[in-house]
Amino acid sequence: MKKLRMLVRWLNDKLARKFLYSFKSTILSVYIPIIIFFIFITGMASYLLAAAQIEDNAYRNINTIVFQTGNYLDNRFADALQQLTALSNEPDILTVMNKDPEDISPEDYLKVQSHVNGIRSVNGTLIDSIYINFHNGKFIFFRGDDSSTMIKFIYMQYRSRYKDNPYDVYWQNSHLGYEKGERHVSLFKLFGKENAKINGIILFNLRYDFFEKVFSSSLLNKSGYLMLVSPEEIMTFKKIDEKYQVNSEVVKQLQQAKTREGQLEFDNPQGKKMVVIYNTLLTNQWKLAAVFTQDEILDRVRYIKYITLSLIVLLVIVAVFLTNVLAIYITKPISVLTDSMKRIQGENINFVSDTHPLNEMGVLNQGVEDLVERVKNLVEQINIDQETKRQLEFSVIQTQIHPHFLYNTLYSIKGLCDMGLNEDASAMITALSNFFRVSISCGKEIISVEEEMSHIRNYLFIQEMRYGDAFSYEINVKPDILSYSIVKLTLQPLVENAIYHGVKQKRGIGWIKVNGYEQDGLLCFEVQDNGLGMSHERLQEVRGSLNNRGFGLEKVGLGVRSVHERLQLHYGKEAGLQIESKLNEGTIVKVIIPMKQLEDKLDA
Known part of the structure; x- marks a missing residue:
């Protein structure tokens, strides 16, 4: 059935x-x-x-x-073109041009200077410098902020290149006449023919920063930029990533374009589509082009x-x-039952049931509720078993520690008695009895901080008597924390560890300091020694062993591991040990207990 x-x-x-x-x-x-x-x-x-x-x-x-x-x-x-035309038609300029070079006087230079200064004062934001050269360099006049912008003018070199304009007025965007690598935009007028007696040039150098300001104010995207395209070359006034630069084929198409405005497209080496929108300047027929990636403009x-x-x-x-x-x-x-089942996962095994009619759904609901209840009982039993196991482990630790310590201490007392040091032997017996009195504590696992301090004082006194001047110790605990209650045998295993694995392993006189204080809502104890210490690799192994419960006991030791686990068991994951150490400098073991997790003061 x-x-x-x-x-x-x-x-x-x-x-x-x-x-x-x-x-x-x-x-x-x-x-x-x-x-x-x-x-x-x-x-x-x-x-x-x-x-x-x-x-x-x-x-x-x-x-x-x-x-x-x-x-x-x-x-x-x-x-600028108007100013150049006006200057080239000035009578004083024409007079200098028509004079014999030997007849040119300082007064002629002053007159030329007056006209040039007037032009620069009106168009100073555009015109950087003005250069005049007549009679194959026998009359040279230059006015500018930077003398390095003055060209090396050779008439035949310029005349052989520039001869198609009936007014002999030209725009230059090349390196002709300049040092290699220099970039200039110039407007100039040539005078005379190839074999003419009178020849020369009036040249306006335009400011490079003028173009930078104009072009940088354009509201293009981060990869977009403007460029000037002349018959000689292109000029950009913005640092451009190589992948966004136009190729020679596109430049050639712009230079040969017959339409005043238009649009070109090409793919860059990365395969992204680039767009070029251009317009023609009426003054010199140069092309002004905007270059940008199609992807960014369509953000x-x-x-x-x-x-x-x-x-x-x-x-x-x-x-x-x-x-x-x-x-x-x-x-x-059915959905209510399904949702209730979905909530049963991880540590959450609470089954919230609704009242169902006595049909198939009701039977199913009751069966699941019974099953969950049995699982909860099993989990509770497992937790009780684990707690019992931890208590047994703690008892085993105490059983392992005390006989060995008692044997060594009694042997030391015998030695004192043999040497006739009865007072020292009596003091050691008193310290030993007090030590075991606190250890037993009528079976209590929680004792006051004051009792814990008394426990380690007795322990350190006994060890100091045993080892003589091999080490010294100091205990500094704030009086306002003595009435708090903590887990028994919290500090003694750490002090013991500092003696046997710290100061005993190092030559010279060692010292051990025990500090106790309250800070930022935490009850803190520090056990510090100047012993051998640990290397960085060894310190990482010890820290990893503390955080990896159930593994790595050989890395940290049973006593220290037990202290860490018992602290977390009583006060939560925020409690435990923190270890700092440097090789040949010593070790600091810090005990952290959240104040909100502490039990009430014993005298409350």
Whole structure:
């Protein structure tokens, strides 16, 4: 009968779950796809419209930047061209040009200087320097902030290169006449022909920082930049990553472009699409181009895409949630039991049951509740067994320590008696009796801090008597913590460890200090020695052994490990030992106990 009832219960459970799954899946499979379809269509339509508008606006903005910057440069270039034309037509300039070099006087230099200074005072933000050279270098005049910008002018070199303009006015964006590597934008007028008696040049050097300011003020993205494209070369005024630079093919297309404005596209070495939007300057027919990556200029499009996809996902989640709410409401009797089962995981084994009618669900609910209750009883029994095991381990430690210590102490007392040092022997016997009195403590595991201090004082006195001047000790404990209660034998194993594994292993006189104080809500004790200490690798092994319960006893020792585990057992994971050590310098073992976990004062 018992087996039959178990079989019936299992079949009922299977049928109930199958019914729940079938009914709930029908609701979800019908409504959710329909809702997702309409949400997806609406979201994608919105995204495509917004993306198209943003892309169009992005390109319009770039075109506007190129157009406005080009207009500004055209105006400034026109001003410089006007000043050059006016200077070249000045009677004083023409007089110097037509004079024989031997007839040019200092007064002529002063007149030229007056005209040049007037031009620089009006256009100082654009014109960096003015250079005049007539009669094959017999008349040279230069005015500028930096003399290094003065060119090395050779008339035939310039005339052979520049001869197509009927007004002999040219724009230069090359290194001709300058030191190798220097970059200059110049406007100049040539005078005379190849074999003419009169020849020369008037040259305006434009400020490089003028272009830097104009080009850096453009509101392009981080990889975008503006560049000037002349027939000789290109000039950029921003540090550009190599992967964003235009290639020679694109430069050639810009230099040969017949249209005033336009757009080019190319792929950089990394495979990203680059876009070039250009406009032509009317003053000198140079091209002003904006270069940028298509991905970065369309960041807003990606932003809209992510927002749209996030909104679609959010709406789908809401739709699924609401549909599930409906399905849960319909299938509530079985769902309640399922949710209760899901809550049983890890250390949480509390089964919260609802009242069910006396049918198959009620039987199933009662069976699960009985099973959980039995599991809880087993877990509690296991915890009790583990606690008993730890207490037995602690008793074993005490049993191992005390006989050996008692034997050595009694042997030392015998030695004192043999030497006739009865008073010292009596003092050791008194300390020994007090030591064991605290150790026994009528079976109590919790004692006061004052008793624990008395315990280690007796222990240190006995050891000092045994080893003579091999070490000294000092105990400093704040009086206001003496009435607190702590786990018995917390400090004695640490002091013992400091003696046998610290000061005894090092030559010379050792010392041991025991400190006790309260700090930042913690009760702290420190056992410090100047013994052998530990290497960094050994210290890491000891720390790892303390934190890896049940393993690595050979790394740290049974007594110290027992102290650490008993502290955590009584006061939680925040309590325990902290160890600092340096080889040949000593060791500090710190006991940490949270004040909120301490028991009340014994006198309370």
